[in-house]
Amino acid sequence: MKLAREFYEQPTIQVAQQLLGKCLVRVQSEGMMSGIILETEAYIGLDDKASHASRGLTRRNAVMFGPAGFAYVYMIYGMHHCLNIVTEREAYPAAVLIRALQPGEGVELMRARRRKQDIRLLANGPGNLCQAFGIDRSVNGLDLCGGTLFVEDRGCSPADIVVTTRVGVDYAGHWKDMPWRFYIAGHRGVSKP
DNA sequence: TATTGGATCGCC
């Protein structure tokens, strides 16, 4: 069943952990895609220097300050998009970055979009999964309680969760050391364990 | 208005 808004209103670390093993579903005119969430990261509050919200409300990060259960999508390095799901209460900026999926339905469409055959290369990274799922800036602000992008609980939960520091946030002072990256053990997510 | 650098990826 589809996750309700209350799920996303929980503490961000809890949401990030509990999203592992759940199924991200994308419905478009081109087709339907789904994938098991393998890897997530938490970005929490104004003080977290790794978070886009650390310098306060801006046009780009405005969705992070809104209610839980909405998509925060931004472009990075001029060529990739990243998908986050907003968490916690309105006016408190926090979100979970979706970093990797195990492709389920819609593999052929993902292969076409990614121009890769290997199933392991279709959604192994925040930029790659957005390309595979057709997620760009037009998805920013989309409600995950709607019908085109949402998360389903299909009853499977991961046996073991690995906890590490977040990727690509060396600029964030001591915040780079927060153990806010989570992935399903044995899947190896994106970068190095 | 001009400058800077990034929650990445894939090829060298």
Add this chain to the structure above:
DNA sequence: GCGATCCAATAG
């Protein structure tokens, strides 16, 4: 290891 490639965020 490094270039691609663009826009948001700063500073002026």
